[in-house]
Amino acid sequence: MVQSKVNSKNLFDLRSIFKSLYVMGTRNLLVEGGEKITKNLIKNRLIDKFYIFKSSKNLLTSRKHKIFTSAGILNSKYKKKFKIRSKLVKDDITIYKR
Secondary structure, three states, X not given: OOOOOXXXXXXXXXXXXXXXXXXXXXXXXXXXXXXXXXXXXXXXXXXXXXXXXXXXXXXXXXXXXXXXOOHHHHHHHOOEEEEEEOOOOOOEEEEEEO
């Protein structure tokens, strides 16, 4: 178990948590986060690979949905991009690597 305090912005010190997990033997970690944690991971370059899945389907316009607002930060911090188009599904997958 890893315990951590939050900072003045009410956020965890993810670098410290990841170091603790590494010491405990964790070498691969899948993080599915919301807007705040995703932005924090990207800004601080705490991830090696970042996958964006974009569906070909449009969401209903009658409902509000979240828009990914960290694309600019992602493009500036992670230069290598690979686009994959699956023949099985019509989703686009973009992989950003450090």
